[in-house]
Amino acid sequence: MEPKNGLFEILAKIKTKPGMYLGHSSVSDLFIFLAGYKTARRELGVNPTERELIFYEGFHEFVQSYYQIHTSKSWAKIIMLYCSDEQQGFDRFFELIEKFEKSSEKSQQIENNMVEV
Numbered sequence: 001m002e003p004k005n006g007l008f009e010i011l012a013k014i015k016t017k018p019g020m021y022l023g024h025s026s027v028s029d030l031f032i033f034l035a036g037y038k039t040a041r042r043e044l045g046v047n048p049t050e051r052e053l054i055f056y057e058g059f060h061e062f063v064q065s066y067y068q069i070h071t072s073k074s075w076a077k078i079i080m081l082y083c084s085d086e087q088q089g090f091d092r093f094f095e096l097i098e099k100f101e102k103s104s105e106k107s108q109q110i111e112n113n114m115v116e117v
Contacts, residue, residue, distance in 0.1 A: 027089030031076035
């Protein structure tokens with residue numbers, strides 16, 4: 001079960017009310033917010049959940065693969081290469097996070113099936 005104030009709960013809140021958390025709908029501001037969120041939780045000794053670790057460790061690589069690009073630039077900068085403005089980038093992030101979650105679930109199912117065999 002996801003903690004009450006976990007990463008994905010805060011993302012759901014940001015998606016519905018970005019102005020309240022970021023000032024406006026901006027993928028760049030979202031990236032900075034999430035970096036601060038991750039740092040604050042680490043400083044407070046709050047360990048990330050397995051689902052959060054999957055996001056932190058795999059989302060950047062997923063975005064690179066999705067756009068068929070290899071760079072050290074952040075996932076937010078990669079998304080902005082293909083968007084005309086921050087609002088579009090913000091919307092695209094939430095589309096990509098949904099695709100990432102589905103691909104992660106499929107990978108987990110495949111891994112579980114391999115262990116069972």
